[in-house]
Amino acid sequence: MDPPSSLKLLGSWADSHTHRVQLALKLKGLEFEYQEEDVINPSPALLLHNPIYKKVPVFLHSDRPVVESVVILQYIDETWADNPIMPSDPFERADARFWCHFAEDKLAPAVGAVFSSGEGQKAAVDQVHDNLKLLERELRDGAFKGQRFFGGDKIGLLDIVLGCGSYWLAVFEEVMEVKLVDPGTFPVFHAWLKDFEEQNEVKETIPAIDKLLEYARGIRQMMLRLSNGTSTTVPATAGTTGAINVAVDGSSG
């Protein structure tokens, strides 16, 4: 096994993409050095290793950087073969990758829109519901039917990608006072999420909900102050966008 100093992660404590990598490393039993980044003021190391996107997470293996969380997860899986997080069948791998793409491309932006939109909130909530319906159907009747996790009996790539981010659903439900994951409407998804969040490695990775609530409330206050209480979508500024991006769909990573 590599010495701890050869694995390093530049991340941000409230960033779901960082959590994905932390969780994967934990599941693989890999020790690593963690460096907390201020996303508004990236460190020289971050700028050096991710000059194109300048964002977390950045994974360093013997000083060689890997960026983009889904790319990082696959790199980790392919480098350390024990406790695989990808299925072995090519078709199942393609399916896992497809739904990861869906999570980043459709679900995450919709969830973000719930948080950041003013008048458009109802439309954003509907979008989230439409996307959850697709996942619910896949869990209930489709490729993942009858499985405990998307990865099978154990957590896999898609669980990590969807799970690290889905905790924001509960946070936004409270802060924005909307219903996103109604157990009656999305029973299978709801059950999967609860099961996922109960896993030891997940509990060790994801920050406590009150910290996330405090964080989200803080950003919300800032947004409302900026918009002077008018209910329009807050114009993007480096601070809020950075913070929201970190909170929601990830710093691109």
Added chain:
Amino acid sequence: MAAAAGEVRLIGGWPSPFVLRARVALNLKGVEYEFLQEKFGEKSELLLRSNPVYKKVPVLLHHDKPVCESMIIVEYVDAAWAKSGQAILPADPYERALHRFWAVYIDDKWFPSMFGIAKAQTEEAKAESVEQAWAALKLLEEAFEKLSKGKAFFGGGTIGYVDIALGAYLGWAKVIEQMAGLKLFDEEKTPLLAVWAERFCAHEAVKEVMPETEKLMEFAKMLRGK
């Protein structure tokens, strides 16, 4: 390696760069497949059933099981026909990570800037998109130097993952070059990529399926006329 008739089908449209990616991958592996050309302006029942989430081409059907998203299809083809032809993704995990990263970058940064040139309503907007496209290509030129290790393609001696990701856009890049009156793959700005572009288009696995520039121009004019 020939597949049994009906075993491999690809739903697509001839002008789509994303469909082209799938076709190049299948050709590289010598896979025989049935090409199901979608009618322009309509979506077939089969497409809607096979890709209910996005309702878009390409969709690969292997033993009737659908695979969607162009680069996911490329990686699937590489794995499913691992014993045929050359590997599309390299064997080394770090190199694989680099190829995957650049493919994300190409779709994320290069494609929107290229497309932005075509969509631009004002000269300023067009000029900005052109600058962004050239800046992206400069980065890709450096990536090419690093990944090709002096050989012909991003994949080294053979067409690889990044070659397919970027090369698929070459038909449309030529159309935009003509329409905008400029060179994107400029021998002076990005000499390695300028040569690579010609080489890619001339490759066995590509030349039969890369749409002709004149046909794409006509298609583009038709779209604008709509």
